[in-house]
Amino acid sequence: MKVQLPLAQATALLNQSSQQAGDITVLELIIDRLRADAVREYRQRVEDLLRTLGPALDPPPELATAVAQARQFLEIEPANPTRPSAAYERALRTLTARVKALRVAAATYVVIPDGAEAPQIHKRLGQTAEAHGGSVCWSHHDRDLSDWPLWDRPGWQHVQRLVQGRQITLLAVESAADLVPPMCVGEPQWGRDGLETWLHGWGIRLLCRTEAEAGPRQ
Secondary structure (H helix, E strand, O other): OOOOOOHHHHHHHHHHHHHHHHHHHHHHHHHHHHHHHHHHHHHHHHHHHHHHHOOOOOOOHHHHHHHHHHHHHHOOOOOOOOOOOHHHHHHHHHHHHHHHOOOEEEEEEEEEOOOOOHHHHHHHHHHHHHHOOEEEEEEEEEEOOOOOOHHHOHHHHHHHHHHHOOOOOEEEEOOHHHOOOHHHOOOOOOOHHHHHHHHHHOOOEEEEHHHHHHOOOO
16 A cells, blocks of 8 residues: 655655755764864874974883884874774874873073063973973073073073983973074074084974964974
8 A cells, every 4th residue: 555645745854854864964074074173183293292202312111112103103194184083083182192191301491681580481481391292300591691602601501411411302492592693693503403403413302482382393
């Protein structure tokens, strides 16, 4: 026995089914978009932390293992970056939490203008260091010596001893201008790039707070 529905009722049911299917499709697209955004942010976070944790010359076993596993994981990308699987997102979220829990010794250095409060500036730098995988153990500064050659500044000489003693893996500064006096701007060896290369040779990341807040350095 066939049951025939009135045309209006049949049309209403078809429209309802079509609307439900459309709602599911839209919901899936939203979920995919949110998951893709989360995956991108997790990957960027891990990549940034590896810039701090990775250069360490003599890392403890836990740190070395975590860094190696994180690098291996980042080599694996979703088959479809716009629709990463839930399993991939979960694994990446777990990895991010593990890497965020790791810390390396850090120092802060800044040239402080006359009249400025040193503790407040070091506190701000310390927060930047913590956000990028560092644990601040030393804070040094020079007051109003931005025109002096870096190696002649008393505060920097303390930092230099930390560097050469391999006691830190992260150096947080306010800006590159604190490290490069006017006479050294544009000098390959004594400018920003030369100093960063020198620090990297000692297994240390240079982190400038102004650049960190502005976004990744290109």
